[in-house]
Amino acid sequence: MKTYKVRAFVSLTAKVNALLIVALAIGIGAVFAVFSFSLISTRNDLTRSALLQQATMLYSSIENIMLPGEAPIAVNFFRDIELASPESRVMLFRRDGKKAFSDNSTIKRVNGILGSDYFKPRGREDSNLEAPPPRLLESVPSPPKDLFFREDSDGRAFFRVHRPLINLPKCTRCHGGDHTVRGVIDIRNDVTSSVRSQSYTLIGAGGGFLLVLAALSLLIGTFLGRVVLVPIGKIGKLCAEVAQGDFSGRVSVVNRDEIGELARTVNGMVDGLHERYELTKYVSAGTIGALRAGQEPTRVFRTLLFTDVRGFTAYTEKKDPERVVEILNALLEAEARIIHEEGGDIDKFVGDETVAIFRDEDAARRACKAALAIARLVAERSADFDGLNLGSGIASGSVIQGMIGSNRRADFTVIGDSVNLASRLCSIAKGGQIVVSDGTHKAVLSDFTFGGPFAARLKGKKDAQKVWILEGIAEAAKEGEA
């Protein structure tokens, strides 16, 4: 057996809102993200560019200070920079990570290369040396490269540049030529306020985005809700009511757009459906079935139930027409309900007469049950029906079923001897009596109790007909039913 996965119901409103939020989030979010990140990127690039430019100038300054052997001036130079701009710090490290000018090792090495005590050692060496920056040596490998990175420390943010101080050929006279990098210039800029400002920018942009998203979602959602979703919801509700058999509703049409056109079309469709539904009250189920299946005449086996109000003509003369119609309709309505419950089909109402057709194997049994139920109901609710009573006739047999009438007006009905017989039996039945043909009696003998047989002379029949009076349901059948 095939199994079909049934998707959970998700309302159109939810889908549209989800679509809106996703579309807005992607669309506007992308713009906000690109804007914010390009802003930050630009600021970072500017900072980086400024820092590298600063490094280049410092490099040039240091190179020119060093050349004449005035290294101590560089120390004062770094100190002056820091004093002038507390957010910046410049330091020079030797290629082994040790702080430059902290001891006399470079002076001793240079004097060794020069072969004289050209440079005098410093009087005091720093003993309290801080650890080299952790990424310092990353800029040293060949070819040496600038290193630019962000560093967070003690709640503050720094941009940092490590620029290797190259041992140029002109420097080798003092420093020797066996190494490429003499040291690393470390420039550290405190960018905490800038980073904080970027964070505020991002938070502001994010908040603005969420606000815009919410506002647009609300705006577009409300608009779509009013213009599309609410009318579609109303149309859906109307369709559901129609499916339940309630044709009273209509969609109020205000919009002059596709939804409005749809509402107008649905209203028209409901009108048409209502008309057809009303028509089915006047057309038998057999007619409707024939219209669906085709209208070719066929010979079929059917059981016919005829009922007729006794003394109706006299009754109509005594009562108001409104009362007559009211009581007759109530009576026919009750009959129709019982006949339908037993699977019968109202072929037609002819004045106070009802013609019902039962088909299939136990048609005779259901026809008899319906006749008994009608008789019992009419007896029980005699006062409701102004004391009117019914006589019924039942006959079974072969009949011709087809569309009878003209092109303008026709009924899908049955004709034949059994039809005439049932009609005649009905006509001889007294109030409350159900007269059954011998053929029907044989078919339901075990299910019901009968009086008779009786010999009845019927119009159109030369010989007397054997008939039975249906009295009730047999005890065995009652137990079976129970």
Next chain:
Amino acid sequence: MKAYRARSYLRYAAVAPCLLVSIVALAFVSCAAKEEAKTYLPSDYTVWRRTTDVVLDYPIPGHEDHFRVIKMNETGFGIEPRAEDGRRRWEFPEGTIIVKEIFEGSKPVPAESPVMLTAMVKAPADPRARGGWLWITKDLAANKESVITGSFCVNCHGNANEAHPYGSKNVDEEFSDYVFFIPLKASASKPAAVDYESGY
């Protein structure tokens, strides 16, 4: 029963940009691949003439104590100095290629092959050129050339344009086009009143 089918134009709307993006991406990829595939150092550089007879086994910054041999294509040997403000100025012709073979140690054994090449290619119009030269390294094991876009090479070789400790030492601080060892062509005419010291 009639079945109504809405024709979707959305797929065309979706396919068109995808197609466009694909074409552009392919164009970029093909251009990038073409750029990547370009090499500058021919394999027959080994037969080129040396620019100096000086044994380059002494340590220098950048190459430290690796033994070096410098060779140049014939285009470079066509260099002629010109006088400018009474001083000589050397500018190598475009297309000059100077290759420096870098050996593993400072004393290579006979027939030992270099491990790396560094090269200068005169290409002033190339946007990656520094001082009119492309600065290139080639890893011989991986057979891969790389153009150095940083300023390390040009900064160091910039000293060739002023007094330096190698070869001629350039005591007159002539513009030497970033080359420490300028070969003197036998037929090169010397501007008057300027003596050239090769320093070889």
